Amino acid sequence: MNTQEVADKLVQLCREGKHEQAIDELYADNVVSKEPKGSPMELTEGKDAVKKKTIQWEESVEEIHSSSCSEPIVADNHFAIVMNIDATYKAHGRMAMSEICVYEVKDGKIVADEFFYRMG
Template identity: 70%
Template sequence: MNTQEVADKLVQLCREGKNVEAINELYADNIVSHEPKGTPMELTEGKNAVLDKTNQWYAMVEEYHGGSISDPIVSGNFFSCAMDMDVTYKGMGRSEMNEIAVYEVKDGKIVSERFHYDVPMA
């Protein structure tokens, strides 16, 4: 798959709520995932670790109220999407999150993801 095809497939699967399937199908084994500086999962390396991070996030969610992902913007080996979600976290209350995700594709697989969002102050 080329970058556009990977981007379209990721968006499709995310819109269907199949985020784990997206990781299994589209991510390279050596994926590198970056969250904002100072967050607990600032750097995650490897597909299994990214799956673990995703499952940990799901375990923290008490209720999912809604969300969206934009159509991808593709340039060369990169694409980005805006992602918004509204969730209630266990013991932490309801929170809305808005982020920009930037992905890099090589040989038909996502090799890097970087999430940009405001980190709530404690």
């Protein structure tokens, strides 16, 4: 798959709430995932670790009130999307969040992702 195809598939799976399937199908085994500096998961390396991080996030959510995922913006081997979520978390209560997600694609797989959002 080229970058546009990977981006389109990721958006489709995210909109369907199939985050683990997206990791299984689209992520490289050696993927590097970055969250904002100071976050608990600031750096995660490897597909299994990224999948575990995603499952931990899912388990922290009590209820999702709404979520959205923009169309991707593609440039060469990178793409970006905006994700919005309004959720009630077991430990923190209800929070709305908006983030920019940037992905790098190599040989048809996501090799890096980085998430930009406001902490606290």
